[in-house]
Amino acid sequence: MDFNLRISICRVILIYGLCFNLTHAASLDYLRSTLTNYFSDTRHHATNPKYKQLTATFIYDEFIRFGLETTYQNFDFDGVDFANVIGVLKGDNFGTYDDHIIGVGAHYDTVKLTKGVDDNGSGSAALLEVVRQLTSLKSKRKHTVIFIAFDREEYENAHFDGKSYGALGSKYLISQWLLPWIQKNYPQTVGTFSPYGIIVLDTLMDYNNSAMSQIIPPDSLQEFQQLFPGVVKNLQSDNLQGDFLATIFRTQFDSRLANEFHQQWGKMGRADYEIEMFGLASNLPDDVLNKVADLNRSDHINFWAKNIPAIFLSDSANLRGKMQDCYHHVCDSLEVMLNDDNLNFLAKTSDTIAATVDKLSQSYAAVSGAPGVGKTLFTLMTASSICVFLKQTASML
Ligand SMILES: *[C@@H]1O[C@H](CO)[C@@H](O)[C@H](O)[C@H]1NC(C)=O
Numbered sequence: 001m002d003f004n005l006r007i008s009i010c011r012v013i014l015i016y017g018l019c020f021n022l023t024h025a026a027s028l029d030y031l032r033s034t035l036t037n038y039f040s041d042t043r044h045h046a047t048n049p050k051y052k053q054l055t056a057t058f059i060y061d062e063f064i065r066f067g068l069e070t071t072y073q074n075f076d077f078d079g080v081d082f083a084n085v086i087g088v089l090k091g092d093n094f095g096t097y098d099d100h101i102i103g104v105g106a107h108y109d110t111v112k113l114t115k116g117v118d119d120n121g122s123g124s125a126a127l128l129e130v131v132r133q134l135t136s137l138k139s140k141r142k143h144t145v146i147f148i149a150f151d152r153e154e155y156e157n158a159h160f161d162g163k164s165y166g167a168l169g170s171k172y173l174i175s176q177w178l179l180p181w182i183q184k185n186y187p188q189t190v191g192t193f194s195p196y197g198i199i200v201l202d203t204l205m206d207y208n209n210s211a212m213s214q215i216i217p218p219d220s221l222q223e224f225q226q227l228f229p230g231v232v233k234n235l236q237s238d239n240l241q242g243d244f245l246a247t248i249f250r251t252q253f254d255s256r257l258a259n260e261f262h263q264q265w266g267k268m269g270r271a272d273y274e275i276e277m278f279g280l281a282s283n284l285p286d287d288v289l290n291k292v293a294d295l296n297r298s299d300h301i302n303f304w305a306k307n308i309p310a311i312f313l314s315d316s317a318n319l320r321g322k323m324q325d326c327y328h329h330v331c332d333s334l335e336v337m338l339n340d341d342n343l344n345f346l347a348k349t350s351d352t353i354a355a356t357v358d359k360l361s362q363s364y365a366a367v368s369g370a371p372g373v374g375k376t377l378f379t380l381m382t383a384s385s386i387c388v389f390l391k392q393t394a395s396m397l
């Protein structure tokens, strides 16, 4: 075989390789190794403090490695020390009211006796994958991005004063870190502070395309129908497959973020991984809201309570597939949760978050000639037209 022909064959193989990689930018290897090495065992302060500490340190070190301004926010509850991990990627507009901050957050702790791979290893792994993608582009951006790994979201026992103390990490984050941090860094007295808000990830890798794998709680079916008629119709006509990511948001306050996320999801391919938008109208009566309280169960509620926009992404946890049995139990484990479909579903979610944050924070190529988004996009577009050409040629042969 002559040398030039060999080179040409090598090129074709290379381009083919590119075609296969094009479906997502997410690194399946990074997601898999993160889940396997740092989110596959209990992360509870009483039952497995060592592993929890290992995980927190890993997140902190990864944030640093990816170039974020990283800090622990320690807080005390009932005499126990907890720690949120915070990483900031400053935009050009940092410190001015033109800075529309966008956040991504997930809790890394677990309840006492679960392995917590899906709840909420999945959200934390996606969080790190998004940081990896956004910082590897070496682009700059106008708006600041904040990444947060929350501690102490989980709380399973009744407290002695009878109140519920779930999602404490995000509550303390807002009151003891975020609001003081904003006051210090954005001291203007004119203008309006207008963050895009935060994307909260909790329990989001359980994909299941079997019929009847998605539960709509029967005793609140009527309320779900009343609030989200389109979603319920979709699910029913789809034989209640648990094959979608649930996006929960308030139509009046969170639509900027929710709509962008929805649009980006549509551009990612893999149409079999679906999305459903649960937009909550304002001023709904409490008795209706109480029947759909599952939509409240993560850190986003603390942002809502402080009038900060937030959207909540989830697979719906115990209402779906294997999580019906494994939610908060030992079998929320690698053996049960780590399969190709779940990993690819998580990859699509990570890609969509990265694209949403990249778009809203207005990234642009750094002048130094480093490969910025523009150049990467150009390469991708060239590669994708070659892919289309190759696929067409292949189908003609
Ligand atoms: C859920 O959150 C909404 C908005 O913060 C609130 O109005 C509602 O009372 C909450 N419902 C429950 C059951 O906690």
Ligand SMILES: *[C@@H]1O[C@H](CO)[C@@H](O)[C@H](O)[C@H]1NC(C)=O
Residues within 6 Å of the ligand: 207, 208, 209, 210, 212, 213, 214, 320, 321, 322
């Ligand atoms: C899908 O969900 C059903 C329960 O509805 C479960 O029996 C089945 O194992 C799940 N399949 C996968 C691939 O998780």
Ligand SMILES: CC(=O)N[C@H]1CO[C@H](CO)[C@@H](O)[C@@H]1O
Residues within 6 Å of the ligand: 111, 119, 120, 153, 154, 155, 156, 166, 202, 203, 297, 298, 314, 316, 317, 318
């Ligand atoms: C989405 C989801 O189910 N998240 C869970 C994470 O853990 C908290 C605390 O137990 C639950 O309330 C959430 O349901």
